[in-house]
Amino acid sequence: AIFLIGLITLRLISKPLLRLEKAALEMSGGDYSSRVPKIGDKTSEISRLSDTFNEMADKLRTVIINLEEKNNKMDIILNSIDSSILVTDEHFGVIFMNDAARNEFCDDSFSKEGVYPFISIVRSDEADKMLKKALDDGIPVSSTIKINTRKGNRIFSGIVCPVSGPNDKKAIFTLRDITQITGLQKMRSEFVANVTHELKTPLTSIRGFIDTLKNGAMTNPDVAGRFLDIIDIEAERLHKLILDILTLSEIEELSEDRDVETFDMYGLIDEIIVLLDEEASSNKVSLLSDNESLEAFGSLYVRANRGRIKQILINLVENAIKYNFQGGKVIIGAYKADDASIDIKVSDTGRGIPSEHLARIFERFYRVDKGRSKDQGGTGLGLSIVKHIAMLYNGSVKAESQPGQGSVFTVNLKI
Ligand code: ADP
Numbered sequence: 001a002i003f004l005i006g007l008i009t010l011r012l013i014s015k016p017l018l019r020l021e022k023a024a025l026e027m028s029g030g031d032y033s034s035r036v037p038k039i040g041d042k043t044s045e046i047s048r049l050s051d052t053f054n055e056m057a058d059k060l061r062t063v064i065i066n067l068e069e070k071n072n073k074m075d076i077i078l079n080s081i082d083s084s085i086l087v088t089d090e091h092f093g094v095i096f097m098n099d100a101a102r103n104e105f106c107d108d109s110f111s112k113e114g115v116y117p118f119i120s121i122v123r124s125d126e127a128d129k130m131l132k133k134a135l136d137d138g139i140p141v142s143s144t145i146k147i148n149t150r151k152g153n154r155i156f157s158g159i160v161c162p163v164s165g166p167n168d169k170k171a172i173f174t175l176r177d178i179t180q181i182t183g184l185q186k187m188r189s190e191f192v193a194n195v196t197h198e199l200k201t202p203l204t205s206i207r208g209f210i211d212t213l214k215n216g217a218m219t220n221p222d223v224a225g226r227f228l229d230i231i232d233i234e235a236e237r238l239h240k241l242i243l244d245i246l247t248l249s250e251i252e253e254l255s256e257d258r259d260v261e262t263f264d265m266y267g268l269i270d271e272i273i274v275l276l277d278e279e280a281s282s283n284k285v286s287l288l289s290d291n292e293s294l295e296a297f298g299s300l301y302v303r304a305n306r307g308r309i310k311q312i313l314i315n316l317v318e319n320a321i322k323y324n325f326q327g328g329k330v331i332i333g334a335y336k337a338d339d340a341s342i343d344i345k346v347s348d349t350g351r352g353i354p355s356e357h358l359a360r361i362f363e364r365f366y367r368v369d370k371g372r373s374k375d376q377g378g379t380g381l382g383l384s385i386v387k388h389i390a391m392l393y394n395g396s397v398k399a400e401s402q403p404g405q406g407s408v409f410t411v412n413l414k415i
Contacts, residue, residue, distance in 0.1 A: 019050075034057065081098060084097075085174050086175075092118045092119070094117075095170075104177075105121045142159040160174075194364065203238065244381040260303055261305070263306050264299045266298075268306065273287050273289060316344075319382060323407075324351070325349070329348065345411075348406050352406055354401075354403050362383045362399075386411060
């Protein structure tokens with residue numbers, strides 16, 4: 001009887017303890033919803049133990065859910081940043097990368113879970129040195145670095161921040177792609193330098209002649225007349241240059257053109273021929289419209305800013321006259337390219353453009369023959385203006401040329 005009573009008592013004590021052990025095992029395996037049923041009367045130790053266990057399980061579950069939520073939020077934030085963020089351990093192994101870093105530096109051979117050496121991901125000795133310095137010295141290191149990434153050669157603004165934990169050190173490497181900004185800044189400062197130079201040249205010349213006049217040349221009417229003519233030409237060049245710079249900056253600011261109207265392209269070409277006839281005659285160049293296209297279609301209606309399209313034609317035709325031979329020809333034509341666009345073509349029989357210059361003539365202030373362009377009143381901005389107007393109409397420009405035989409400029413406009 002004593003043995004039986006002992007066995008039953010043992011069972012009564014061990015059963016809840018076994019249930020407790022099972023719940024603890026389930027929790028350690030990751031199931032935080034596991035609970036121990038109520039055992040015995042409320043005041044017994046076993047019942048209090050199970051209550052405490054369940055309370056602890058509830059708290060643990062809340063803490064884990066909060067942590068998971070925080071982790072998810074952190075992941076969303078880090079992956080929505082467009083700069084590359086890489087976290088490394090003190091042995092330069094990358095233990096975390098955001099999506100931007102993965103897209104910039106990793107191909108499919110890098111698994112998400114793997115820890116890879118920093119240099120095998122960011123292939124730049126300079127970046128590697130920055131990381132080492134930050135981890136060794138324990139202070140942030142920043143620099144602008146060029147890195148060859150999956151997207152090609154890029155320029156980054158990089159900063160490494162060391163983070164010291166109780167047992168180890170880590171570093172957070174942030175890389176912001178500044179390739180485009182750097183390119184724009186370079187272009188802008190080159191443009192400012194060019195504009196300053198271009199403005200300075202005629203101004204210096206004007207001041208020089210005024211000085212000479214003041215110093216006595218005024219007394220000789222012939223010399224004074226010649227000098228005043230030169231001053232007039234230089235002032236006119238200055239005026240043209242300023243107008244071109246203003247036009248260019250106005251076009252660049254627009255995302256689409258204003259004051260759009262419907263007009264006939266052939267009518268505009270006729271107007272250009274009348275407008276530039278005198279200039280062409282004084283250069284002994286004949287100006288023709290492409291009669292074939294005119295006879296075939298009668299009229300070609302387009303919707304655009306007429307002044308802007310006129311500017312394209314004036315710039316191209318003036319060049320075709322300027323860089324032509326005496327007795328040469330300029331032919332202007334407009335054609336329907338497809339349902340949504342037209343081609344404007346200006347061909348000449350002039351000196352042409354050597355192939356090595358063709359790709360660059362649409363750049364601002366680029367001239368094949370600087371002296372000739374300036375002698376003929378060129379600002380070096382005409383073709384750049386043509387290109388920017390074409391871009392305003394989602395179009396493109398193309399130049400083909402045979403040196404010594406002539407050039408053909410084609411502007412495609414979605415109008
Ligand atoms: P510019 O004011 O010097 O004419 P543009 O931007 O209009 O400037 O043209 C850039 C350069 O391209 C010119 O300096 C000239 O060397 C060359 N060019 C433009 N059009 C022609 C053409 N029809 N024939 C030969 N060269 C040309």
